Amino acid sequence: MLNSKSDRFPNGFGNDSDQLGRNVMDHHFRLGAYGQLDGYEDQYFKGRRPNGIYIPRFQNLDASTKRKDYIRGFGYQGGGGREGWSRNIAEADFGAGFKEAAAQPGNWTMGLMAFGECLPYEDNRVTLNESVKDKYGQPTLTMDVEWKENEYNMRKEMMSAAAEMLDKAGFKNVETYDRGCNPGLGIHEMGTARMGRDPKTSVLNKYNQVHAAKNVFVTDGSFMTSAACQNPSLTYMAFTARAVDHAVKELNKGNL
Amino acid sequence: MKRRDAIKTSVVVMGGAMTMGSLSALLSGCSPEPSLSWTPVFFDKDQIAIITRVADLIIPKTDTPGALDAGVVEVIDQACKDLFSAEEQAQVQEGMKAFNAMSQSAHQKNYVDLKEEDQAAILQKLADESKETEGPHIFSFMKDMVVASFFTSEAAAMNVLNYDPIPTRYEGCIELSSVGSLWAEGSGSF
Ligand SMILES: Cc1cc2nc3c(=O)[nH]c(=O)nc-3n(C[C@H](O)[C@H](O)[C@H](O)COP(=O)(O)OP(=O)(O)OC[C@H]3O[C@@H](n4cnc5c(N)ncnc54)[C@H](O)[C@@H]3O)c2cc1C
Numbered sequence: 094m095l096n097s098k099s100d101r102f103p104n105g106f107g108n109d110s111d112q113l114g115r116n117v118m119d120h121h122f123r124l125g126a127y128g129q130l131d132g133y134e135d136q137y138f139k140g141r142r143p144n145g146i147y148i149p150r151f152q153n154l155d156a157s158t159k160r161k162d163y164i165r166g167f168g169y170q171g172g173g174g175r176e177g178w179s180r181n182i183a184e185a186d187f188g189a190g191f192k193e194a195a196a197q198p199g200n201w202t203m204g205l206m207a208f209g210e211c212l213p214y215e216d217n218r219v220t221l222n223e224s225v226k227d228k229y230g231q232p233t234l235t236m237d238v239e240w241k242e243n244e245y246n247m248r249k250e251m252m253s254a255a256a257e258m259l260d261k262a263g264f265k266n267v268e269t270y271d272r273g274c275n276p277g278l279g280i281h282e283m284g285t286a287r288m289g290r291d292p293k294t295s296v297l298n299k300y301n302q303v304h305a306a307k308n309v310f311v312t313d314g315s316f317m318t319s320a321a322c323q324n325p326s327l328t329y330m331a332f333t334a335r336a337v338d339h340a341v342k343e344l345n346k347g348n349l
Numbered sequence: 350m351k352r353r354d355a356i357k358t359s360v361v362v363m364g365g366a367m368t369m370g371s372l373s374a375l376l377s378g379c380s381p382e383p384s385l386s387w388t389p390v391f392f393d394k395d396q397i398a399i400i401t402r403v404a405d406l407i408i409p410k411t412d413t414p415g416a417l418d419a420g421v422v423e424v425i426d427q428a429c430k431d432l433f434s435a436e437e438q439a440q441v442q443e444g445m446k447a448f449n450a451m452s453q454s455a456h457q458k459n460y461v462d463l464k465e466e467d468q469a470a471i472l473q474k475l476a477d478e479s480k481e482t483e484g485p486h487i488f489s490f491m492k493d494m495v496v497a498s499f500f501t502s503e504a505a506a507m508n509v510l511n512y513d514p515i516p517t518r519y520e521g522c523i524e525l526s527s528v529g530s531l532w533a534e535g536s537g538s539f
Pocket residue numbers: 280281282312313314315323324325326327329364
């Protein structure tokens with residue numbers, strides 16, 4: 094759309110609001126905590142599981158869960174299992190004893206990794222770079238996106254709350270971790286053509302139609318106005334189904 | 350680097366999948382020839398001789414195959430060339446000097462010419478040293494490489510661990526004694 098310029102849309106197709114390319118969001122994650130659980134040494138598991146555990150957002154839902162350092166919030170994905178051969182073996186650093194011990198399951202452990210919401214910021218944006226073209230002669234995309242104060246404040250609790258839960262649940266040797274995270278690592282990039290009621294401040298209407306060109310529907314993740322903290326695909330699909338339903342009805346009525 | 354930290358950074362927790370990172374994923378794709386007739390691509394012949402001794406000491410052949418049966422030296426040599434940055438490669442090259450330096454100062458001989466017990470003693474010294482070291486250390490590096498390439502090898506999967514070709518249905522609670530050891534993919538996976 095940014096690349097489709099005309100006399101009617103000099104700043105890119107449907108871009109009367111100057112919101113096209115803005116409000117890029119992603120989820121920030123790669124931090125949390127893990128711990129060990131004593132006991133159950135004689136038990137193990139077998140086979141494949143389709144998923145892990147999920148802890149939905151529990152912050153900023155109402156007055157009693159209101160946080161003072163940040164708005165919105167995060168959820169946890171995680172799971173439990175037994176340590177394998179990559180763990181430290183107390184008995185020996187190497188040799189036959191090490192080999193034998195490493196082939197046995199270690200402690201039961203549980204890990205929690207937080208996925209946090211990134212707020213929409215107008216200056217987190219993508220723009221076309223007309224001076225650097227790709228091999229087809231098309232302008233390349235410049236991405237200028239960063240986490241800001243709300244995300245960084247949230248990240249503190251994304252670690253500490255995980256540790257607190259594991260601790261309260263009776264886990265030992267609970268440790269927090271933060272492997273660092275840049276926008277894009279979440280591979281949940283979204284935003285850049287947000288929907289809204291007011292054509293002056295949004296690109297799409299509530300049926301994913303371009304405000305100024307109702308026969309154009311934008312149904313990928315770019316319509317998102319906020320990122321929430323959940324994996325996004327199902328939401329995209331639901332909105333797409335809804336947009337298609339609307340399109341068919343409007344077509345049948347002769348409105349499109 | 351402390352071994353614990355190395356492992357932490359190589360483990361990814363996401364959506365319930367906790368597996369070793371790219372290293373063992375890449376290694377698990379290799380099925381090295383345990384033959385001696387191969388040409389090293391990263392280490393020189395003397396270094397290969399040292400690594401061969403070290404790999405054998407870390408995971409010896411017992412009543413089951415050891416590191417050398419699994420061909421880990423070839424894997425390590427190839428991995429050092431293909432998987433590591435120039436900076437990491439330089440650290441490995443520098444770290445490798447420790448073996449002969451320590452054996453020369455204690456026994457006036459090269460590492461490979463020592464008796465096995467003296468080789469083991471030096472390796473233990475390096476192991477102890479690695480625990481006191483922040484940042485990379487040749488023992489941690491060699492151990493991680495030997496362990497990861499051994500336990501992801503066919504030899505280990507078939508003879509040391511439990512190989513289940515079609516894992517399918519999940520049972521969350523079984524007696525460990527009914528399987529006896531880690532699953533073959535058990536790097537620490539959930
Ligand atoms: C490795 C990975 C794991 C993920 N895991 C999850 C998960 O577990 N859960 C979850 O909810 N989300 C997950 N996501 C995110 C999710 O997959 C994406 O957010 C989602 O698929 C994006 O959908 P989309 O329709 O916006 O874009 P896409 O699915 O990327 O579709 C864009 C389409 O546009 C086409 N296209 C591009 N340019 C043009 C052009 N000029 N002309 C015509 N067509 C064009 C592309 O070929 C593509 O088919 C994951 C993403 C990745 C990369």
